[in-house]
Amino acid sequence: MxxxxxxxxxxxxxxxxxxxxxxxxxxxxxxxxxxxxxxxxxxxxxxxxxxxxxxxxxxxxxxxxxxxxxxxxxxxxxxxxxxxxxxxxxxxxxxxxxxxxxxxxxxxxxxxxxxxxxxxxxxxxxxxxxxxxxxxxxxxxxxxxxxxxxxxxxxxxxxxxxxxxxxxxxxxxxxxxxxxxxxxxxxxxxRRRPAPIGYLRLVGSVFTLFAREPVLRVRAGLALLIFTAVTVLLTPMVLPLAAPPFALSHTEIGLFGLAGAAGALGAGYAGRQADRGRARRTVAIGLTAMLAAWPAAALLPHSVWWLVLAMVVIDYGLQSVHVVNHHLLYQVRPEAQSRLTAGYMLLYSAGSALGAIGSTLVYERGGWTAVCLLGGAVSLLALVFWRLTDRPPHRALNRRAAPRRAAPRRAAGRRAVSR
Structure with a gap:
């Protein structure tokens, strides 16, 4: 409670x-x-x-x-x-x-x-x-x-x-x-009862928020890229693992989810960092981790442990970015949190679909190495996209995320900027 x-x-x-x-x-x-x-x-x-x-x-x-x-x-x-x-x-x-x-x-x-x-x-x-x-x-x-x-x-x-x-x-x-x-x-x-609104207008307002809120556009665009990258790894990995020389069973392949779950534990840490006003640094680390995971994944033919390492790292990076995205979105329009979530997750779903389709086609034509090149390219694109769009008001929004209790330890001038 x-x-x-x-x-x-x-x-x-x-x-x-x-x-x-x-x-x-x-x-x-x-x-x-x-x-x-x-x-x-x-x-x-x-x-x-x-x-x-x-x-x-x-x-x-x-x-x-x-x-x-x-x-x-x-x-x-x-x-x-x-x-x-x-x-x-x-x-x-x-x-x-x-x-x-x-x-x-x-x-x-x-x-x-x-x-x-x-x-x-x-x-x-x-x-x-x-x-x-x-x-x-x-x-x-x-x-x-x-x-x-x-x-x-x-x-x-x-x-x-x-x-x-x-x-x-x-x-x-x-x-x-x-x-x-x-x-x-x-x-x-x-909470205060919202003004009456028709259902169709409520659903349509999801798209209106895209037009009016640049933070939603940027964060949803980043979500599309990072979930495309992760799906590129997860979708075709069963193919090399089930084939010789590994020839793993479905149950054994399913155990690789445990590695990803270990990386997902980074979500709590990312949330705490965002609460302290370190959202930008957390996103930078997360996107860099996602990019760094692909050279390890490419070494799968030498050992399955390289894939385990790649899954831990890429899921840690994914969670770091995903949590910060949510954290920043919920500061924009508190009365529209559910619709912001809906809009953001629509592009997340689109990224998952693109990653599944693209990775399957690439694996058929170029094998696992081609899949890793595709995933690395998408992860690099996500990092570049973030660098190009990480401008005010996004940085100001990040500074406002810092808890008020930290204010007395800062100079008065910095407090004024953070507000």
């Missing part, structure tokens, strides 16, 4: 939000290591079963635009618990689907409702105090990335032991339990 002496969110509830976000977004990625099992069970071709991932991602993109903006005009506690409850029904429908069309429809619904993770991020940011917002956003965001990375490991293990349907049964039970816990623990939202 909220601390009685302030609006700050307690660390325990922040971690609860983190776990809930991870559970929600993992639903989008469970199917990836299960496609062959699903195809065999429902007697569909491998070309058709590929629609599972496509429809789930399409549903997720639709949810970003159609559901996440609602957080600015309805009680987010109610919105979160409702989405989690409907997610239980969608997951159960997947587990019980008797045919491919019904399964695909249910998968699209799973993706649509998984955007509750982004509603949780915006809600946590609104509940946090200004001096703690970066830490809280970092905590919740780390749960999302860990959920994405561990989804393949969990799904592969349960699928091997009990079949693909058991994965969605387990997820439905866990999601239902989380909905009950959040309903009992999280307080109702207390």
């Amino acid at each position: 909220l601390r009685p002496d302030s609006r700050r969110l307690s660390p325990a509830v922040a971690w609860l939000f983190s776990v809930a976000s991870g559970l929600a977004v993992a639903n989008v990625y469970y199917a990836q290591p299960l496609l062959d099992l699903i195809a065999d069970d429902l007697r569909i071709s491998h070309a058709t079963v590929g629609l599972v991932g496509t429809l789930t991602q399409v549903g997720y993109a639709a949810g970003l635009l159609l559901l996440v903006p609602l957080g600015d005009h309805v009680d987010r506690r109610i919105l979160i618990t409702a989405q989690l409850g409907l997610s239980v029904a969608a997951l159960a429908a997947v587990a019980l689907a008797p045919s491919a069309p019904l399964m695909l429809l249910a998968m699209a619904a799973v993706g649509l409702l998984a955007v509750v993770a982004q509603v949780l991020v915006a809600y946590a940011a609104s509940l946090a105090g200004p001096a703690d917002r970066g830490r809280v956003v970092g905590t919740v965001t780390s749960g999302i990335v860990v959920g994405i990375l561990l989804a393949r490991t969990i799904a592969g293990t349960i699928g091997d032991l009990a079949g693909w349907r058991a994965v969605y049964v387990v997820s439905a039970v866990a999601t239902g339990a989380m909905a009950a816990v959040l309903a009992a623990v999280v307080p109702a939202e207390r």
Whole structure:
């Protein structure tokens, strides 16, 4: 619950939000290591079963635009618990689907409702105090990335032991339990009632914010590039790992998600640095780390440990930039946090799609080395883009991120500038 002496969110509830976000977004990625099992069970071709991932991602993109903006005009506690409850029904429908069309429809619904993770991020940011917002956003965001990375490991293990349907049964039970816990623990939202606005106008205002807020354009553009780079690494890596000389099983390949999860722990540190007014330095370190990961990834033919190192480094860099992006966005328009999140994440999703498509095509024509060159080029482009766009008001916004308690230790002139 909220601390009685302030609006700050307690660390325990922040971690609860983190776990809930991870559970929600993992639903989008469970199917990836299960496609062959699903195809065999429902007697569909491998070309058709590929629609599972496509429809789930399409549903997720639709949810970003159609559901996440609602957080600015309805009680987010109610919105979160409702989405989690409907997610239980969608997951159960997947587990019980008797045919491919019904399964695909249910998968699209799973993706649509998984955007509750982004509603949780915006809600946590609104509940946090200004001096703690970066830490809280970092905590919740780390749960999302860990959920994405561990989804393949969990799904592969349960699928091997009990079949693909058991994965969605387990997820439905866990999601239902989380909905009950959040309903009992999280307080109702207390904020000034917003002026009435039609639903279509609310959704359309996401695009209006792009036109009016340069910080959103810059941060969303950076998100597109960094998530393109990471997806370039994650999407085709199963191909060299499954082939000789490594010939790893799906379960063993899924364990590589643990390496990425270790790198994602940098989200909390990045959030604390942003709270101290060090957002710019944190982004610089993060983008440099992402670029430095690719030479290590290129050494995969010599040892899988080079890929492990690359995953830790690139995910650390990704989280550093991603958390700072959220931190700066939420200072622009506090009354529009959910719509800012929706706009930002739309370009994130576009980057993930571009990375998946581009890396697959490049691997087919040039192999793993070509994939690493593509990823390195995108990471370099992200670093250049940031350097070209890191100008006022972005630097002034970074300085305003510093907590007020640090002001007495600074010269009066610097305090005046930071304001």
